[in-house]
Amino acid sequence: MSTTRGARQLTIKEVASHAGVSPMTVSRTLAGGRNVRPDLQERVMAAVRELGYYRNENARSLRPGQPSGLVGVAITNLANPYYGNFALGVEEVAAEHGRRILLGNTGEDDARERQLVSDFIGRQVDGLILVPTSGDAAHLRPERLGDVPLVLASRRVPGLDVDTVLLDDVGGSYRGTISLLDAGHTRIGFLGNRSSVFTGERRYRGYEQAMTERGVPIDPTIVARDQQDVEAASRAARAMLDREDAPTAIFSANNRNTIGALREIGRRIRDGLPGPRPAIVSFDDFELSELMPVPVTVIDHDARLLGREAAILLFSRLDDDSLDPAARTVELPVTVEHP
């Protein structure tokens, strides 16, 4: 099927003959017009406008050494506003550098990530920006990527020494937990991800450091580290709060867990259930946190900035050959905002 689907794409040749010049003159004009007589440039541009010609970027990038102007971006979950903002930041900086982004969603699926990376490379991307899943890293090794620079965001990959942008997970979690301890809490629950998730590990470490430093023992019965979605987080919070010795405060290591915990707390208040109304410290901001029925301290950060930084690291490698090849890490600060 599909032998002819309307007029096919115009070529430089057609523009040339329409303007009465050679293809080379058209090419030069489009490339900036160096060494082309102004009147010919005018004729060429007129023909381009008249015919509605678009230069074929794929053919262009076929010539050796020519960059494609594409950046492959794979993130784990576009539905999460955090990653939406991240993607926006990347897109902004890419646009400033005249590049486009090829976007893929991995859904935390390792196989999908491999597939995306292969495809991106097949499409000749100039660089890759990745929020890696936690799986195997063989497909990200330099020898597999050839000369395509890679920047990791949010998470590291064990054994992969490349440019990375991170949040100050440990510091933020530490300060957030300290603020609870300062307020007199000693039974502080933890909701988060398991250690195999990079940020899950780091954020737990911050919590742990603060508790240890203040000599407050960590009670594993009020530490839940395996919730990926709001539903599971809500259940974990319920189990914690149903206990005799329920926590008086909860440290939530990410947005999903915070929402889940607040749902459960809201339910208990509505239903008039007894027990503490725990204070919350949330790693990740969310809208209207100030209107919640319990005080929410927010460990906030700018995902868009994280995206911008990732893109900046990437383009610095692309645009500067003399750059020290050693991997760089940027760790963005987070703020702790009291209610």
Next chain:
Amino acid sequence: MSTTRGARQLTIKEVASHAGVSPMTVSRTLAGGRNVRPDLQERVMAAVRELGYYRNENARSLRPGQPSGLVGVAITNLANPYYGNFALGVEEVAAEHGRRILLGNTGEDDARERQLVSDFIGRQVDGLILVPTSGDAAHLRPERLGDVPLVLASRRVPGLDVDTVLLDDVGGSYRGTISLLDAGHTRIGFLGNRSSVFTGERRYRGYEQAMTERGVPIDPTIVARDQQDVEAASRAARAMLDREDAPTAIFSANNRNTIGALREIGRRIRDGLPGPRPAIVSFDDFELSELMPVPVTVIDHDARLLGREAAILLFSRLDDDSLDPAARTVELPVTVEHP
């Protein structure tokens, strides 16, 4: 600069000589292996694995009739979770069809949209999905787009008759407003966008229809239709609620306005200001709406589904030449969820 940046991309020729066959045999093997001896296929695949070869998709799509496998997607604001979900829906369906998406953010800027569309076409996209800005549509006319199918989402463009996916803005707003009227409210404020924004117009129309049908006059002093962001929405809500004859309920036509209104209401409650605590009907859901200090009725919908539908419309055109060329419109239902 950049004469040699490490090893350049591998070619099919190198794979061929490594496997001891001709480039054509490699090409055929990669294309599925029809009419290639199994042992040669094996040798080829081994060479591909060993060398880490990726087929150059750009060169591939250079041949006439070959689709690029790319879809250009331009949305207005990736930071908005609504559009993040939309993009996710598009990406999912594109992936199911073996396509990748080129993503651009217009930021409601007309010039940027034009630029993105040009670039997308230059990169030989097989189709375009657009949340259009409200400006001029000349660059979206069929004669400018050649044979590249276009699908619009969320909004129509005046004078452009193409496949479109919309929400049932009018019906949802009508039903939401009716629910306020049913609850006995007669002073119902409106927060939304101006008429030149497609959804702004439609959502106002639903409000208007409900009010008119019930014989409740619309008071222009409590209709604010020019807020794009939370800040402005908050100010508009404040102005409304500061009035002697403040509304007892507010219809908010979008997420940004809802958040703004709730911020202002929260402030008034915290500060103990007098005046009504208006009920809210919000077009667009947001998390934890059930925990708000005033009842919030949510007109909900699935942005991800909207994205999926847009992609489905597009791929139906790409994959079925015999399709009736008449433009189709899909209007997705919305739900009205009482608190």
Next chain:
DNA sequence: ATCAGGATTGGTAACGTTACCAATCTCAAG
């Protein structure tokens, strides 16, 4: 008027791939 030097223009080849065609090989039937 002549000529060097630079500006301008155009022709050719090559980028990596695959459609098309021609060449070779296999094998069963005569």
Next chain:
DNA sequence: CTTGAGATTGGTAACGTTACCAATCCTGAT
């Protein structure tokens, strides 16, 4: 042992573009 049909393999050209080189044009100095 020949024949021919079908399977398999490889060579060539072309997709749209631009780097490189050669050809031509123009300018001002002699």
